[in-house]
Amino acid sequence: CGGDDDGCYGPIDKVEHVRLVKRIQPGSPDAPYGPKGPLEWGQINFMHTTDTHGWLAGHLKEENYGADWGDFATFTRRMRQKADNLGVDFLLVDTGDLHDGAGLSDATTIDGTTSMPIFSEIEYDLLTIGNHELYVAEVAKQMFNEYAKKWGDRYLTSNVKVYNDATKQYEHVGATHRYFTTKQGIRIMAFGVLFDFTGNSNASQVIKAKDMVKETWFQDAIHTDKPVDLFVLLGHNPVRQTDYANTFTTVWNEIRAVHKNTPITIFGGHSHIRDFAVYDQASVGIEAGRYCETLGWVSQSGFSKCNSGYHGAKKPDGKKLSRKATDNSAAPWAYSRRYLDWNRNTFMYHTSSDKNFDSQTGLEITQEITTARKDMNLGEVYGCAPETYCISCVPFDDPKNIFPGVIKPAVNAVVLNETRKDKARMIIGNTGAIRFDLYKGPFTYDDNFVVSPFRDVFRYIPDVPFDKASQVLGLLNKGTVAKREFASMPITRDDCVDPLIGALTLRDMHQERGTVRRQETITSGYATKDDWGTDGDDTEHTGIPNYSIPSYWESRAGFPTGSDPEKVDLIFFDFIEKYVLQDLGSGFTSDMVSCYINCTFTSQDFMLPYAKLMWQDNIDNCPISA
Numbered sequence: 357c358g359g360d361d362d363g364c365y366g367p368i369d370k371v372e373h374v375r376l377v378k379r380i381q382p383g384s385p386d387a388p389y390g391p392k393g394p395l396e397w398g399q400i401n402f403m404h405t406t407d408t409h410g411w412l413a414g415h416l417k418e419e420n421y422g423a424d425w426g427d428f429a430t431f432t433r434r435m436r437q438k439a440d441n442l443g444v445d446f447l448l449v450d451t452g453d454l455h456d457g458a459g460l461s462d463a464t465t466i467d468g469t470t471s472m473p474i475f476s477e478i479e480y481d482l483l484t485i486g487n488h489e490l491y492v493a494e495v496a497k498q499m500f501n502e503y504a505k506k507w508g509d510r511y512l513t514s515n516v517k518v519y520n521d522a523t524k525q526y527e528h529v530g531a532t533h534r535y536f537t538t539k540q541g542i543r544i545m546a547f548g549v550l551f552d553f554t555g556n557s558n559a560s561q562v563i564k565a566k567d568m569v570k571e572t573w574f575q576d577a578i579h580t581d582k583p584v585d586l587f588v589l590l591g592h593n594p595v596r597q598t599d600y601a602n603t604f605t606t607v608w609n610e611i612r613a614v615h616k617n618t619p620i621t622i623f624g625g626h627s628h629i630r631d632f633a634v635y636d637q638a639s640v641g642i643e644a645g646r647y648c649e650t651l652g653w654v655s656q657s658g659f660s661k662c663n664s665g666y667h668g669a670k671k672p673d674g675k676k677l678s679r680k681a682t683d684n685s686a687a688p689w690a691y692s693r694r695y696l697d698w699n700r701n702t703f704m705y706h707t708s709s710d711k712n713f714d715s716q717t718g719l720e721i722t723q724e725i726t727t728a729r730k731d732m733n734l735g736e737v738y739g740c741a742p743e744t745y746c747i748s749c750v751p752f753d754d755p756k757n758i759f760p761g762v763i764k765p766a767v768n769a770v771v772l773n774e775t776r777k778d779k780a781r782m783i784i785g786n787t788g789a790i791r792f793d794l795y796k797g798p799f800t801y802d803d804n805f806v807v808s809p810f811r812d813v814f815r816y817i818p819d820v821p822f823d824k825a826s827q828v829l830g831l832l833n834k835g836t837v838a839k840r841e842f843a844s845m846p847i848t849r850d851d852c853v854d855p856l857i858g859a860l861t862l863r864d865m866h867q868e869r870g871t872v873r874r875q876e877t878i879t880s881g882y883a884t885k886d887d888w889g890t891d892g893d894d895t896e897h898t899g900i901p902n903y904s905i906p907s908y909w910e911s912r913a914g915f916p917t918g919s920d921p922e923k924v925d926l927i928f929f930d931f932i933e934k935y936v937l938q939d940l941g942s943g944f945t946s947d948m949v950s951c952y953i954n955c956t957f958t959s960q961d962f963m964l965p966y967a968k969l970m971w972q973d974n975i976d977n978c979p980i981s982a
């Protein structure tokens with residue numbers, strides 16, 4: 357069972373039994389419902405990844421997103437080749453958040469030590485930095501010292517600097533901007549802008565977009581004497597202009613003030629959604645989801661010798677791109693956009709490659725991932741989860757929601773300082789620290805990082821009057837958005853079915869996940885609505901129920917029966933310490949706070965003991981539900 361063509365399972369890690377995704381051929385009875393039709397190629401074509409967060413092994417428990425980084429490497433190579441054959445341009449872009457979300461990136465002492473060399477095996481044309489590259493000083497330095505050097509002027513970090521130990525100065529991580537000419541002659545000026553992030557360590561500095569646009573280098577770049585046919589704006593920012601974290605508008609306004617008609621094509625991220633926003637008749641922006649579930653596609657035409665240096669094919673695949681950004685657009689620019697599901701079926705379909713899809717490089721990358729996973733014991737099974745628990749597919753208080761179903765019982769059982777076990781305790785966390793649904797079946801070392809990837813230390817204040825402590829959750833959840841910059845993103849996805857109308861029950865979702873998907877079955881997944889409507893998903897889905905959840909959760913343990921305690925130990929992640937203190941009010945100061953168990957016991961450390969404690973039934977014969 358050597359290759360993937362014979363319907364065999366892909367590289368199965370026997371110890372792990374975690375590659376649950378069968379490697380399938382398009383058209384086979386096992387193939388998932390696939391792409392709706394060929395992509396529309398333009399004169400310039402972009403593929404976009406964002407918020408990959410270490411998911412380079414793919415979604416081992418979700419067939420629909422089961423391709424790995426090796427498969428993706430093969431796909432990008434084939435797409436480049438196809439562009440060359442068509443005589444058009446192709447650019448691959450990434451908009452950051454490369455760590456925090458999977459064992460491959462987070463199970464090493466410094467995040468990314470194993471995953472980053474694998475990530476960087478793909479030849480991106482343009483990349484920019486995310487906030488997750490800046491929380492931890494060592495990670496920021498790794499990006500500065502290794503990857504910025506490797507990626508050179510393709511890594512655009514227009515408003516992010518890192519402290520250089522050698523020069524003792526803060527310096528741009530990568531390049532501020534890049535002016536270049538594509539193979540087919542399009543002259544591009546590109547920038548890479550992070551949102552106004554303030555949670556970075558002191559190893560870095562983030563310059564607010566409104567200040568960055570005043571800097572000389574930026575003003576020089578937008579007033580350049582060189583011809584610019586297209587501005588490309590990358591950024592770890594949502595593309596929707598109404599989103600609170602959006603800073604593209606600031607940069608976009610500056611460019612537009614000088615270049616009234618030049619197209620500006622935007623690639624965003626951070627809010628983890630599929631989205632496409634129209635800025636004006638010559639400017640659109642895409643955001644390509646999260647966690648290697650989505651690959652964004654934007655194509656653009658309208659270049660001619662009158663408005664650019666473009667000398668490639670006029671009509672790449674025989675038909676012209678016909679969709680203008682706005683209904684009344686008088687500009688020459690036409691676009692297409694598509695959100696591709698991250699699976700081999702999709703990749704094979706769009707490269708018409710069927711049995712011959714795999715490349716040597718791709719197979720080698722897949723092998724590297726398999727070896728790394730084995731070396732890191734990522735497939736080691738710690739328990740057999742009896743149910744699936746999700747973050748937002750059921751209401752926050754539903755027993756199958758991950759917070760009441762797993763997180764609260766787990767912290768109650770595991771987060772306990774023996775010397776204070778007789779004290780009543782309240783544990784408060786930010787919901788944004790819990791990153792992914794937990795699936796019924798084998799709970800692996802990897803799943804620990806998938807669910808709770810951060811190293812946020814459990815800290816506490818002893819003996820807080822209960823009437824004070826019990827107000828904190830409510831106050832935290834009332835906090836302003838700016839204050840909650842670190843907390844979970846407000847859930848504003850349009851790609852969901854209304855929870856009250858036609859929502860799938862969790863049971864339905866289970867059944868769907870368990871069902872062999874044939875071509876005629878529409879599967880559960882994103883049903884995206886964006887500025888152009890509902891036709892952006894490459895593979896149609898039924899939509900995912902999505903209930904909004906608060907920004908914080910609280911759990912109580914060791915309470916006396918039938919009454920409230922006089923005092924409690926108030927425990928919380930160090931990540932939210934500042935805000936807990938603010939909401940406790942006067943009389944509470946940081947010198948009252950100390951580590952609860954010890955200063956190395958973090959949010960990475962409570963799920964595995966809980967799985968060992970609670971999920972041992974059927975451990976040797978744990979049914980896989982994917």
Ligand SMILES: Nc1ccn([C@@H]2O[C@H](COP(=O)(O)O)[C@@H](O)[C@H]2O)c(=O)n1
Pocket residue numbers: 407453487488491626627628786787788789790810811812841842843844845931
């Ligand atoms: N140490 C940390 C760091 C981050 N978080 C949570 O992640 C959110 C940001 O994630 P994005 O992928 O959207 O950039 C942040 O708002 C926090 O909720 C954390 O809990 N601990």
Ligand SMILES: [Zn+2]
Pocket residue numbers: 407409453626628
């Ligand atoms: Zn992210």
Ligand SMILES: [Zn+2]
Pocket residue numbers: 453486487488592625626627
């Ligand atoms: Zn982010």
